[in-house]
Amino acid sequence: MAKKVMLVCSAGMSTSLLVKKMQTAAIERGLEIDVFSASQAEAKEYFDEISILLLGPQVRYLEGELKKVLDSMGIPMLIIDSRDYGTINGEKVLDEVLAELKKGEPPGFHEEKEDKP
Amino acid sequence: MSKVIEFLEKYFVPVAGKIGAQRHLVAIRDGFVAIMPLIIAGSLAVLINNIPIDAYQNFMARIFGEGWTTFGGYIWNGSFAVMSLLIVFSVSYNLAKYYKSDPMAAGVVAFACLMTIMESAEEAWAIPYTWTGALGLFVSLIVALVATEIFVRLLGNKRLIIKMPEGVPPAVAKSFAALLPALITIVIFGLFKVITVALGMINIHQLIYDVIQAPLTEMANTLSSAVVIVFLTHLLWFFGLHGANIVEPLVQTMYLPALEANMAALSAGVSLPYIVTKPFLDAFVYMGGAGTSIALIVAIYIASKRKQYRSLANLSVAPGVFNINEPIIFGLPIVLNPAFIIPFIIAPIILTIFSFLVTAAGIVPRTVAMIPWTTPPIIGGFLATGGSVMGALLQIVNLLIAILIYLPFVALAGRIEEKRQAEIEIDT
Numbered sequence: 001m002a003k004k005v006m007l008v009c010s011a012g013m014s015t016s017l018l019v020k021k022m023q024t025a026a027i028e029r030g031l032e033i034d035v036f037s038a039s040q041a042e043a044k045e046y047f048d049e050i051s052i053l054l055l056g057p058q059v060r061y062l063e064g065e066l067k068k069v070l071d072s073m074g075i076p077m078l079i080i081d082s083r084d085y086g087t088i089n090g091e092k093v094l095d096e097v098l099a100e101l102k103k104g105e106p107p108g109f110h111e112e113k114e115d116k117p
Numbered sequence: 118m119s120k121v122i123e124f125l126e127k128y129f130v131p132v133a134g135k136i137g138a139q140r141h142l143v144a145i146r147d148g149f150v151a152i153m154p155l156i157i158a159g160s161l162a163v164l165i166n167n168i169p170i171d172a173y174q175n176f177m178a179r180i181f182g183e184g185w186t187t188f189g190g191y192i193w194n195g196s197f198a199v200m201s202l203l204i205v206f207s208v209s210y211n212l213a214k215y216y217k218s219d220p221m222a223a224g225v226v227a228f229a230c231l232m233t234i235m236e237s238a239e240e241a242w243a244i245p246y247t248w249t250g251a252l253g254l255f256v257s258l259i260v261a262l263v264a265t266e267i268f269v270r271l272l273g274n275k276r277l278i279i280k281m282p283e284g285v286p287p288a289v290a291k292s293f294a295a296l297l298p299a300l301i302t303i304v305i306f307g308l309f310k311v312i313t314v315a316l317g318m319i320n321i322h323q324l325i326y327d328v329i330q331a332p333l334t335e336m337a338n339t340l341s342s343a344v345v346i347v348f349l350t351h352l353l354w355f356f357g358l359h360g361a362n363i364v365e366p367l368v369q370t371m372y373l374p375a376l377e378a379n380m381a382a383l384s385a386g387v388s389l390p391y392i393v394t395k396p397f398l399d400a401f402v403y404m405g406g407a408g409t410s411i412a413l414i415v416a417i418y419i420a421s422k423r424k425q426y427r428s429l430a431n432l433s434v435a436p437g438v439f440n441i442n443e444p445i446i447f448g449l450p451i452v453l454n455p456a457f458i459i460p461f462i463i464a465p466i467i468l469t470i471f472s473f474l475v476t477a478a479g480i481v482p483r484t485v486a487m488i489p490w491t492t493p494p495i496i497g498g499f500l501a502t503g504g505s506v507m508g509a510l511l512q513i514v515n516l517l518i519a520i521l522i523y524l525p526f527v528a529l530a531g532r533i534e535e536k537r538q539a540e541i542e543i544d545t
Contacts, residue, residue, distance in 0.1 A: 010362040011150075013491065014443035017436060040362075041147035044214060057447060058359040061134030065143070069217075082357055086448025088432060 002032040009056035012039040021090025057082040076100050130356050137363040140215050145366040148208030159196030160486035162189035163380045168504040201253035205231045208261035218269040222295045227264040230306040236320040248322040251377035255330040256322050271298035337371035340473045343393045347469045351462045354407045357452040379485050389483040392476045396484045396501040401472040404494040406442030408461040412519030420527045439491045456530035464522040468515045481507045
């Protein structure tokens with residue numbers, strides 16, 4: 001199943017710029033990842049579907065409010081680095097997402113498979 | 118300067134962050150977001166009816182008959198005229214959602230509570246349009262928050278769940294869960310109404326309007342209030358926080374009634390009472406986003422040869438036209454950059470003062486229409502002023518002023534950067 005990555009800012013407008021860049025980067029790498037943006041008002045509607053939530057730096061004050069709910073659902077959250085956000089660096093943010101998602105996977109899952117000849 | 122920034126970051130930013138995430142304010146803000154499409158539709162209706170061009174007015178009258186403006190009037194009835202009924206539901210819904218309670222039930226109960234305390238129209242037994250529009254906004258917000266708080270608490274109370282005998286399907290049992298909480302909540306409001314009437318306060322809406330809303334609207338419509346709001350918004354942005362978003366609940370609550378009064382005055386053909394409204398700020402100050410940043414982009418094209426600045430300007434110009442400016446704010450960056458704090462805060466303040474003065478002098482008409490905040494400059498000013506070329510012209514003049522303010526600082530920032538690079542080269 002494709003992993004869903006949600007980017008959240010106040011109206012979902014400026015994050016949509018980054019969404020496009022990240023989605024392109026994901027497709028180029030052949031990854032099955034679905035990236036989309038939502039306004040802070042809509043965000044809660046998607047909690048059931050997403051694998052990770054990325055918060056725009058300008059609304060980072062929402063972290064506490066969102067974290068309470070997300071933690072209970074086991075969904076990780078990242079605040080997007082402001083410089084990456086400003087320069088719309090889709091590749092780098094995607095790297096961070098992948099690293100964070102990897103943390104959540106069961107430990108040794110992939111390694112074990114590779115160990116067996 | 119760096120001391121001041123450090124101090125603010127330590128004491129001001131956390132407080133602002135808390136306010137920005139405060140659940141009641143978030144609910145109010147999201148509540149306004151939900152009704153904004155209707156507010157914009159109502160604005161368009163008024164625009165269609167009132168474009169100040171004789172040829173247009175005659176043309177419409179010839180095609181649709183003398184009563185052609187009733188169409189816009191009907192849309193007004195469904196949007197601006199019932200704004201307070203819409204907002205009581207949408208705010209309550211969002212607050213209940215925050216509590217992970219039953220948002221739909223809470224919204225419906227809050228609406229019922231509002232109607233419980235609303236005094237019917239004097240002449241007939243009827244819902245008074247006087248208080249369903251922007252004039253009732255404060256009462257609606259208070260009722261939405263209070264009713265939801267009560268209802269959500271009661272709904273969470275296990276003792277208030279009516280126990281069904283064995284064999285009753287769980288879905289049926291669940292439908293009774295909201296029964297007692299809803300009943301108790303509306304009874305509380307009913308009693309409140311009885312008591313206030315007994316005390317001689319027949320019309321709670323009138324009372325709250327006179328004591329709280331009218332003074333606030335008046336206060337908000339002074340030049341100094343506008344400057345304070347613009348200053349706060351930009352100070353927050355300087356620290357990388359979404360300033361407009363944080364002050365939004367305040368701005369909407371104070372300025373929507375002012376806008377409605379202007380629209381009503383326009384339809385009635387009398388002079389418009391208020392200068393400062395949300396579209397006033399959106400159109401004449403936040404061009405390209407906070408900091409009038411479209412002017413900064415132009416200033417970079419004029420005065421900077423630095424590759425980094427230029428490529429960022431290229432990246433920012435398309436979203437900037439639609440007043441989205443996060444790329445330039447975080448990419449340049451403006452955030453925590455001492456080189457840009459002065460123009461980023463001063464330019465919008467000067468534009469606020471200048472726009473206020475030319476509007477007060479009657480050179481530019483007052484704003485009458487809520488425009489989507491993503492409307493590009495020049496078009497935005499034209500629409501917000503009800504189709505006045507002067508509105509577009511003021512935006513052009515304001516852009517030129519802002520460009521002039523930014524120019525020396527772009528040059529300065531370039532020189533600071535060059536010096537630093539030179540130092541790095543010497544060091545290595």
